[in-house]
Amino acid sequence: MKTSFTVLLFMSLFGMSLNFYVIHFFVRESMSWDNALKYCKEHHHDLSTVRNQDLQQLSKNAQDDYYWIGLEKVNHDQNLWNWSEGGTAVIDNWDNDQPGNEDEKCGAVQRSNSKFHDAPCSWAIPFYCMEVYELILVQQENTWEEALDYCRQNYIDLAIITIEMIMTEAKNKVTAAQTEDVWIGLRFLAGHWFWVNGTDLNYSAWSVEGELQCPAMNQRCGVLNRDEKLWKSTDCDRRLNFLCVRRSHTNY
Template identity: 45%
Template sequence: MKTTLTVLLIIQLYGLASCAIKQHYFIDQKKTWYDAQQYCRTNYHDLSTFIDEIEEQQFLQEAVSQTSNAWIGLNKSSGTWKWATGEVTTQISWDTAYDQPNDDDCGLLYKSTKKMHDAECRSVFFFICMNVSEFVMVQQSESWEGALEYCRHHHDDLASLSSSRSMTDALSKITGAQTQYVWIGLRFLAGGWFWISGDDLILNVWSSAGPPQCPAQNQRCAALDKNTQTWTPRDCEEKLNLMCVIQ
């Protein structure tokens, strides 16, 4: 089972400053730290990291679904604590009530206190993986299907705005759109609206009180309205700019 924790972060990724979104997944399999990292790097981006106080607080605010102590992307090399993505740590919220840290080399998030503990890397715990993504505003007009094809060919997918933080990032990019409405990865099919990424449709930023329950046949694709900053159903054949995601 994966529990999605979505966090908007200003990060430095591969040496390039960019506005990106970290999406975190609680993995209910028990592994050593190194096996957990290998799993995350194979199936996601890496073990989860939050490299400054802002990132940490944003992560912890949404870590309420964590069901057990869990490895994160923090370990000690040659006496120095580093993040799995390579950054040397500048601040760690150790669980001092439990006399942390001790003398071990890998870090985990303690469920009850939401503070950091160290543990032997060969110990087995559940763990939290992350994906990293960035939105791209495309000033090219396509139908919804054309937008989907374009994003999947040139980037990764149409953008899914499944959290308030991803909405904030999208709104910062949409100012460059040449059309009032911009295609996003939200579609009505088989009686319901869904994100093509598979994310849960929890956030409600519809232009009406909620998602249209039975939209007209030609109003079954959703776009982000640059003026009202809401989602609105549009004709899937309408030619609009599009918001892609790079993962």
């Protein structure tokens, strides 16, 4: 089965200590709710748990009239709903006359108005999966290449900081670093800076020196400075602490 994805550049931090963030993936393949749930659990974390402030952005990137999220009915008479990844759903954004039919036990969102609907679970419509991530500070001193290898062997990758909310979490993490600079997944090659997963720098937080357009050969790896809380370019052979990113299976 060939399925394509739109990876949203929209993420949300959650949890009292802001330790985690979530990325939503739009899956264009139309499936029943049960099959969508199975797909998300096999390929990601779960069907998406969403909040009201997420909905407009999710709907903007969807393509059909409706899309599944991880919402399932527990009790019709009491209007009780749960999220598929766990936890009671408190929904205050139902569309008019929703929820309606007792037999409509799965939750969808109408793209045109970003309102919740109950729907027959057998509907075949697209859906959102989610991945939950957290940043890990590794307090050992490695070169940039060694740090990259370590993160990829033990987690996912060196930290990828693509929006302000992830930058906020990265700033919090590096306060415990034992080196003034901390490696992140930022590298200069072939004439430009990019993240090690291939993402371009649409968001940046460089120091006052700015983004060096043609750094010296020994200044082509990126760090987050523990004290200034900004990015700098430096020698890739320095031995520093580093930030990795890993998937988390915590509940939203």
